[in-house]
Amino acid sequence: MDLATYAAENGLKRVGARPPFIAYVKEAWGRRDFAWTLSSFTNKAANARNRLGRWWMVLTPAMQGVMYGLIFGVILGARNRPEHFISYLFCGVFLFSFMQGTFSNGATSVTGNAGLVKSLSFPRVLLPLSATIQQFINLVPQLGLLLITVAGDTAISGFGFPLTWKWLLFIPAMILMVLFGAGSSMLAARLTVQFSDLNKVIPFAFRIIFYSSGIFYSLDAILKNHPTIGAILKFNPFAAYINLVRGILIPGREATAELWLICAGWGILLPAVSLLLFWKVEERHGRED
Amino acid sequence: MVAKTKKAASNAGRKPVVVVDNAHVIYKVFGTGRKVTGNIAKGGLFTKKIRVREVHAVKGVSFTIYEGESVGIIGSNGSGKSSLMRAVAGLTPLAEGAVYAFARPSLLGVGAVLLPALSGERNIILGGLAMGFSKKEIQSKAEDITKFAGIEEFIDLPMRTYSSGMSARLRFAIAAARNHDILIIDEALAVGDQEFRAKSEARMREMRDQAGTVFLVSHSMKSILDTCNRVIWIEKGVLKMDGDPETVTNAYNDYIGSTTID
Numbered sequence: 120m121d122l123a124t125y126a127a128e129n130g131l132k133r134v135g136a137r138p139p140f141i142a143y144v145k146e147a148w149g150r151r152d153f154a155w156t157l158s159s160f161t162n163k164a165a166n167a168r169n170r171l172g173r174w175w176m177v178l179t180p181a182m183q184g185v186m187y188g189l190i191f192g193v194i195l196g197a198r199n200r201p202e203h204f205i206s207y208l209f210c211g212v213f214l215f216s217f218m219q220g221t222f223s224n225g226a227t228s229v230t231g232n233a234g235l236v237k238s239l240s241f242p243r244v245l246l247p248l249s250a251t252i253q254q255f256i257n258l259v260p261q262l263g264l265l266l267i268t269v270a271g272d273t274a275i276s277g278f279g280f281p282l283t284w285k286w287l288l289f290i291p292a293m294i295l296m297v298l299f300g301a302g303s304s305m306l307a308a309r310l311t312v313q314f315s316d317l318n319k320v321i322p323f324a325f326r327i328i329f330y331s332s333g334i335f336y337s338l339d340a341i342l343k344n345h346p347t348i349g350a351i352l353k354f355n356p357f358a359a360y361i362n363l364v365r366g367i368l369i370p371g372r373e374a375t376a377e378l379w380l381i382c383a384g385w386g387i388l389l390p391a392v393s394l395l396l397f398w399k400v401e402e403r404h405g406r407e408d
Numbered sequence: 409m410v411a412k413t414k415k416a417a418s419n420a421g422r423k424p425v426v427v428v429d430n431a432h433v434i435y436k437v438f439g440t441g442r443k444v445t446g447n448i449a450k451g452g453l454f455t456k457k458i459r460v461r462e463v464h465a466v467k468g469v470s471f472t473i474y475e476g477e478s479v480g481i482i483g484s485n486g487s488g489k490s491s492l493m494r495a496v497a498g499l500t501p502l503a504e505g506a507v508y509a510f511a512r513p514s515l516l517g518v519g520a521v522l523l524p525a526l527s528g529e530r531n532i533i534l535g536g537l538a539m540g541f542s543k544k545e546i547q548s549k550a551e552d553i554t555k556f557a558g559i560e561e562f563i564d565l566p567m568r569t570y571s572s573g574m575s576a577r578l579r580f581a582i583a584a585a586r587n588h589d590i591l592i593i594d595e596a597l598a599v600g601d602q603e604f605r606a607k608s609e610a611r612m613r614e615m616r617d618q619a620g621t622v623f624l625v626s627h628s629m630k631s632i633l634d635t636c637n638r639v640i641w642i643e644k645g646v647l648k649m650d651g652d653p654e655t656v657t658n659a660y661n662d663y664i665g666s667t668t669i670d
């Protein structure tokens with residue numbers, strides 16, 4: 120009798136075998152506390168060595184906003200500038216940095232927590248998810264800053280009291296964007312399993328996306344004469360989420376049904392597909408080659 | 409081989425808890441440069457190329473562990489002990505073969521610092537949550553864990569500031585907070601002091617008596633003889649000997665002695 124049948128006869132299960140998809144998701148859900156706690160602890164530790172501590176969570180985006188405002192608003196001049204430029208720019212910069220953060224943090228979430236992966240067995244998908252939560256915790260003060268800026272900007276330019284019912288749509292928009300972030304985090308973690316060189320390429324890829332997503336200029340105005348490229352770029356999720364939020368918050372802009380559809384599509388499909396892809400290589404996470 | 413079949417016959421009726429079936433572990437390493445050979449002078453800067461080197465760390469090991477056994481794993485450095493144990497714990501995938509167990513084995517290794525930037529207390533909480541405790545459960549256990557590890561004064565300091573002995577103690581205390589059906593301890597106790605070693609060996613025997621199976625990888629024959637009732641000797645990736653502690657450790661000591669004299 121060979122050992123495999125002997126083991127099976129005695130009710131032993133193969134170690135390290137990846138559990139069925141549903142069981143995997145259930146186990147991950149059962150340990151969600153771990154993902155939350157890990158992200159909040161890591162966040163606190165990241166700022167613990169700085170004198171200003173957690174204030175950097177607000178200071179960094181504020182400095183970014185001022186820097187981009189100076190470069191694109193003042194130094195590069197006012198031509199072609201979309202209206203309510205400060206609100207427009209902050210929307211772009213903050214949301215983009217969240218989406219970039221989920222991907223690049225996700226890419227290192229498994230390899231960067233080698234200590235945990237090597238010593239404890241838990242559904243590895245909790246690591247990229249925790250990276251997403253961590254980015255979201257960072258995003259919250261930025262969103263506060265964004266909302267204050269937009270409200271101030273709107274009031275100053277004479278559009279009256281800016282808080283309207285329309286702003287409630289901001290919540291579902293954020294939910295979709297966080298789902299998209301979780302998806303790209305899992306995808307990045309999945310890809311680095313096979314292509315560890317990816318980490319070197321990510322910064323360049325995101326520079327290109329940054330300049331082509333209309334963060335500090337109006338994509339529509341530039342692409343007016345290039346309908347084909349425009350049609351393709353419309354599906355760029357980065358631009359779509361940013362424009363959706365701009366449509367909700369900034370007066371005179373509109374969150375079209377088309378934008379909602381594109382954002383909902385990305386926000387539902389990407390996490391579903393990424394989770395499936397990640398689960399498929401669960402056994403390979405944490406190997407040392 | 410003869411000994412093996414005899415053993416299998418005498419084990420009829422005992423309940424197996426871990427079955428390792430022809431386990432192979434192969435690491436693929438991206439290496440630069442050439443293997444060090446006799447004539448290093450040959451070849452220059454431009455002959456170096458990046459290639460994938462395969463390291464065959466475990467070469468077809470099979471054994472069966474039965475209920476109530478605590479198993480010592482011995483062998484010289486680099487013999488594949490840790491690779492084998494990581495494979496048994498399911499943390500390193502096998503290139504060939506399989507490991508079967510009635511519960512998922514937990515590995516307590518020496519290299520694994522959980523999260524160096526976080527305080528000992530937060531590491532306890534995270535480790536507990538990852539092991540499947542609820543937040544309340546682990547918070548109520550945190551004090552006992554700290555006490556067991558004997559690091560009450562330093563529990564709020566980041567783990568990177570701990571000495572290797574302190575962090576090994578904390579890691580063992582975290583892992584020992586739960587009763588494991590199968591626990592693998594990979595030299596984790598080697599850095600602990602006398603007192604802690606005695607304490608942890610007592611805890612290991614306790615776990616074994618609670619129908620848990622314990623694997624202990626160690627270079628200390630005393631620890632092995634004190635806690636184990638079966639010893640497996642791995643050498644150069646193959647199983648060299650498997651049997652009662654006295655016989656195997658004696659044979660191992662003879663082997664070490666003979667190779668050092670050579």
